Structures are given as structure tokens and as C-alpha cells.
Amino acid sequence: MSFFKGRETYSVDDKGRLAIPAKMRKSMSPESMETFVVTRGPDEDPCIYAYPLDEWQKVEGQLAGLNQYNDRDRFFLRTLLYWADELIFDKQHRVMLPKALVEFAQIEKTALIIGAMDHLEIWNPEIFESYLTKRQESYAEVAETVMGGRLL
Amino acid sequence: MSFFKGRETYSVDDKGRLAIPAKMRKSMSPESMETFVVTRGPDEDPCIYAYPLDEWQKVEGQLAGLNQYNDRDRFFLRTLLYWADELIFDKQHRVMLPKALVEFAQIEKTALIIGAMDHLEIWNPEIFESYLTKRQESYAEVAETVMGGRLL
DNA sequence: CAGTTGGTGGGGAAAAGTGGGGAAAGAATG
């Protein structure tokens, strides 16, 4: 459908449920069947990646291109899939986050949900804060070189 | 449609609403669906960027070319999208500015809206004033090096 | 100087987020 963007700080209740913000639900295509595939993010700083089902299928397409007989490819694949799980919305548009991922991402009472193009990212707000602040380069510097020569 | 230009100083009401100047609305194409995508500007000095929906889609096209598995690209993407939000006009041609961006840009009662080609910029009038005055180089000097050797 | 367009403000209905009780399904235990 359209890219995810924006962020919301939502609460994770005692039952481990997390609501998906309305504006992000609107970016999902009906083909995703109200289903997310979650796994761990690729960062040093821990976060959860959540792909709508149809976007996940594109990721699977890329994974299929890897060489299972290459040691590094196999390690990447194993790790990614080891953490993966499929989550379906309940009738209140919430998902139950797997305990292992909640523990991995060190999420407690509140979660920061960030729209990042083809997926959502779920962070412990404090960890994300430190991710932003501990950078040597400022956003202004990175923006200039990353987008340099293009528009924006 | 056509480039944004000019400036207006408008008030932000208690509900966080800001009207979009009529002359700037006229520069928007109908494809923008009376919708803006706002995010933080790339400057050191804080301001809000507001792209009409159709212009934003061009930005998204650029973002899609970045490599999500590269650390710097990801940082840029995340920061840009973290601050992004989609705003739709109410029936009085106003948008509700997200609290986080209002805080980021230190906007209070009044906002300075500047037309800047493909987007609008929303500033705290005093911050924009100091941005202009604190420059060592004069406009005349910068103009020569930036545009020197080209037309104008 | 009347009519139209443009900016500002606030009340109230509708939507979205949050939390908890309890039934159904599944796993563990004797």
C-alpha cells in the first residue's frame, strides 16, 4: 500500500498486548490479512521488526536468493528465522508480542512504534533515545551526504 | 503544480491547529488531496518541513533507493520517518501539527510559514530571525559562490 | 459600502487507545 511513517508511544498491558496505531493500520494493504511477521532487527541496539504479511513475502523472496551452503548466509538466515513469529490482530487491533522478543528488545510497560517504510519497528523508548543521542554524526551531516546530489 | 514561495505569519491555536495560507494552497496540485506530510527539517536550527502528498511521494521514491542494511542510511531513514506524519486539512483548511514537531521546532503562539519550492517550512519566527542574523557570510557572498557561474 | 474571501476560536459528536472479566482452547499432571 503506502510506506509506514511516524511514531507513537503505546502501552503494553499486563497481558503483553500492544495496539497498532490507526494511522499505521491504514498503510497496510488488505492482502496482509491483519497479520504481521515479527523478528529481531539487524541493529546492535535491540528492537523488533514487524512486517505486514505481504511485505514479509517480499523479504522471503530475497532470502530465497541466499546461498544455504555459504556459512555466513546460513548464519544470517538462521538467526532471522529463529526469532520470527506470525502475529494476528485481535478484534481491538492488538497483537500479542512473543515473550522472547519482548525480552530481547527489553520492552516493559511502554513501547515506541516507528513506521519505517516497509516495516514497523518496536523499541524500548529509552533504548531508542540512546540510539539517537550516542551518534557522533548529527542528522544534518548524515542527511547531506546520504541524500547529497538528490532532492530534499 | 508550481513552486511555493513567500511567507506568512499565522497563529497556532490552543488545539495546535495552523491554517495554510490561501496563496500557498493555490500552489498545490489536486493530486495532493489536501494532505501534507510533515517531518523535521535537516537543519541544525529546528523547523518543520511540510510536503504536499504528491511531492512527498517523490521523496519516498528517493528513500526507496537507500540500503536499509547500511547503518548510516538506516539512521537517516529512521530519523526522517520517525518525525514524519500525515496531516489532512480540516474543512477550514487547517492542519493539526503533531505535538512532538511543535516542541521540536519550539513553536508557540505564532508560526512563520515559508514557501520553499517543493515544500513549506514552518518556523518559530524568532528562531528564523536568529538563523538569518547569526550567519557570518552575507547573502550577497553566498549568492555569488552558490550561483556563481550559473545563470541568475 | 455591500458582498465575498480568508483567518480564528470553541462546543460537541465520533473515533481511537486502554484496561479487565470471563469463556474457550490447549498443556500439564495425577
Add this chain to the structure above:
DNA sequence: CATTCTTTCCCCACTTTTCCCCACCAACTG
């Protein structure tokens, strides 16, 4: 195989936020 405990999920209720609508005033235009 039956009983008990745990987990999952539907439903209802409450609170907050958003946005639609109406009204007013100021400014420009013919």
C-alpha cells in the same frame, strides 16, 4: 482419561483525542 492450570482471545466499558460544524471578525473587491 479426567482434572487442573495456563494461555489466548472475545467482549464490554471507560477515557482521551480528533475532527466536524457553526459562528464571528477582519480585509479585500467590485
